[in-house]
Amino acid sequence: MASPPQRLCRDLRSAAAAISRSRDVIVEILSWLPAKPLCRFRCVSREWRALISSRAFAATHRSRAEPLLVGMSTTVSGTTNLQLMDTDGAVVRSFPPREGNWTLWATLDDLACISSSSGGSSTLLVVDLSTGKALLPAEDAAAGFLMYASCGRAARTNSLKVFRLDAHLTCEVLGLGDGTRWRQVQSPPPMVSHWNKITSSSVVTLNGALYFMSHDHYDVLSFDLDNETWTEIPGPSADIVGSKKSISLAELNGTLCMARRQYPLMADIWLLTNTDNSSWIKAYSLPVDLFADFVVPLRLLRLGGEVLFYSSYDERSKLVLQVYDPRSGKCTNVKTSTNLMGRIGLCSSTWILDFSVACPN
Structure with a gap:
């Protein structure tokens, strides 16, 4: 028969194991939220x-959470809001409104590349979504009329580069x-x-590369951020015919993808x-609304x-x-509370855990 000290040690070990298992369960559940x-x-x-x-x-x-959605919404007062949403459409953060019409060009990690145009000139900004600060110096923000803009990391050097292309096909990198x-x-x-500039994927x-749709063919143009040269990638042109306006280019969970509207539905x-x-x-073949002009894939969700x-x-x-649920073959609308325009991007959601939240002492 175990002595009282031995029984106490055994009970403490059992309690510690139970607490450890309970903590593991809590971590498992919370990590998916x-x-x-x-x-x-x-605050618990x-x-x-x-x-x-x-x-x-x-x-x-x-490793488990879905990224946040990045979008631009317009207001009746003529301002534009940069907003972050979860995949259920709920607004997580809204940045201070900016005067005029702004375009979301691209997102990368926790960065968003946006611009506004007026009178033939543009202002190009790279916004840190974790702080709301513009990273591009003011003297480098001014530009001519932009046909494309983006930011990306070179695969070999990991250096962050900002890209812009004007209407004269003058290409510059910073x-x-x-x-x-x-x-x-x-x-x-x-x-x-020129088709995808505003409406779809841009x-x-x-x-480590930037990808663009071709204008005269259903091919893809690639700009390597390391050697800063262009190459052409043939698209699935044998299987895609029709209006070029109905084709969009996107990334789907780390893979380049092309979406083509097949009329009518x-x-x-x-x-x-x-x-x-x-x-x-x-x-995938998705059922879409008869009047939808273009479709842009965003994410293959982890759960389901x-x-x-x-x-x-x-x-x-x-x-x-x-x-779109491949099992049922049906699409469900995600309710958004804002007037989203232009395009939607993705960014990491982990940094939001660093925001201060009122908790008990």
Whole structure:
């Protein structure tokens, strides 16, 4: 028969094991929550606040959480708001409104590339979405009429570069944070598309390169951010015919994809499976509204495998956010509380865990 000290040690070990298992269960559940409700759980206790604020938990959450959506909404007063939403359409953060009409060109990690145009000139900004601060120096923000703009990381050097292309096909690059100024680089082939500038995908940043739709063909143009040169990638042109306006380019969970409206009620999504030999496969066929002009895939959701995408009737119509379930073959609208225009991007959601939340002492 165990002595009292032995029984006490055994009971303490059992209690410790139970607490450890309970903590593991809590971590498992919390790590799947979207960022905004997760922040509220920091108010439960000091222990939960410490847990959710820890680097280990942030890493686990980053590997499981869906990214936030980045969009621009317009107001009747003529201002434009940059907003962050979760994949359910709830606004997580709204930045101070900016005067005039602003365009969201691209997002990368926690950065957003936006611009406004007036009288033939443009203002180009790179906004840090975790702080709301503009990173591009004021003297480098002014530009002529922009046909494309973006930012991306070079694959080999990991350097962050800002890209702009004007209506004369003058292509310039600036290294963000390295003290350099804009410098002219190789211009793109004249076949670069003008169609996607406002309405759909514009430019896609992926794996150290920028991707653009071609204008005269159903091909893709790639700009390598390391060597700053252009190459052409043949698209699935044998299987895609029709109006070029109905084609959009996007990234779907790390893979370049092309979406084509198949009238009257379908849209096909093609994935680039091999860049070297330009292999494409048709992965999804979505049911869409008869009057939707274009469809842009955003994300293959981790839980359930649904496809998150948006569509619009034309470049001045409100964006419609939807989820397609391959199992049922049906689409469901995602309710958004804002007048989203232009395009939608993605950004990391982990940094929002660092925001201060009123918690008990």
